[in-house]
Amino acid sequence: MKEIIIATKNEGKAKEFKVLFERYGIKATSLLDLEQELPDIEETGSTFEENSALKSEGIANILQIPVMADDSGLVIDALDGEPGIFSARYAGEPKDDKKNIVKVLENLKDVPTEERTARFVCVLSVSIPGETTIFKKGYCEGTIAFEEKGSHGFGYDPIFIPDGYNQTMAELGPGEKNKISHRRNAMVQLEDWIQNLR
Ligand SMILES: O=c1[nH]c(=O)c2ncn([C@@H]3O[C@H](COP(=O)(O)OP(=O)(O)OP(=O)(O)O)[C@@H](O)[C@H]3O)c2[nH]1
Numbered sequence: 326m327k328e329i330i331i332a333t334k335n336e337g338k339a340k341e342f343k344v345l346f347e348r349y350g351i352k353a354t355s356l357l358d359l360e361q362e363l364p365d366i367e368e369t370g371s372t373f374e375e376n377s378a379l380k381s382e383g384i385a386n387i388l389q390i391p392v393m394a395d396d397s398g399l400v401i402d403a404l405d406g407e408p409g410i411f412s413a414r415y416a417g418e419p420k421d422d423k424k425n426i427v428k429v430l431e432n433l434k435d436v437p438t439e440e441r442t443a444r445f446v447c448v449l450s451v452s453i454p455g456e457t458t459i460f461k462k463g464y465c466e467g468t469i470a471f472e473e474k475g476s477h478g479f480g481y482d483p484i485f486i487p488d489g490y491n492q493t494m495a496e497l498g499p500g501e502k503n504k505i506s507h508r509r510n511a512m513v514q515l516e517d518w519i520q521n522l523r
């Protein structure tokens with residue numbers, strides 16, 4: 326079976342990539358699956374693109390094989406785009422999904438439904454040693470709920486209601502999420518590259 330290394334230590338992302346790549350007959354291996362302990366890459370960039378490239382190029386340079394990375398986050402209009410590239414650690418270190426949700430709900434407590442618009446953003450980067458890194462960006466539009474609901478997914482899924490639905494992403498579950506997610510919408514733009522993977 327063909328294999329791709331995904332430069333992530335996020336269990337939720339790793340799970341989704343396994344399913345998303347399965348339909349192309351490719352095994353997605355995350356850094357959590359590797360025996361070799363790889364360094365945590367510091368995400369010092371100021372855009373999703375910069376941070377994604379730091380991860381894919383950093384790991385590709387060490388392993389000397391093609392590597393894909395995902396830098397993603399939640400962009401909330403009423404918070405001027407926060408938490409954005411800081412989504413993972415919005416409520417501080419170490420990263421804590423529950424605390425992040427509490428902080429978003431607190432910051433939005435006086436914001437009415439029609440102003441709670443937001444989107445998930447995903448930038449995928451693919452780095453092949455000696456070649457220029459390529460980027461694809463995907464979005465998933467929605468609104469922020471007033472309380473957490475559902476138990477699937479990770480991150481902010483319990484408070485994100487995708488457009489066209491009246492349940493949160495965490496209530497919808499992985500089957501539906503993988504049809505509409507920002508990650509999926511970035512992946513489909515890589516299809517040509519994926520088909521040529523050896
Ligand atoms: O509800 C969510 N559903 C999603 O589908 C999703 N995708 C991203 N996010 C949020 O954005 C951070 C990424 O930050 P991030 O790209 O730096 O990843 P990370 O630090 O978690 O792992 P790594 O891939 O860097 O190892 C994550 O932690 C989450 O808070 C999501 N939340």
Ligand SMILES: [Mg+2]
Nearest residue numbers: 335368396413
């Ligand atoms: Mg990260």
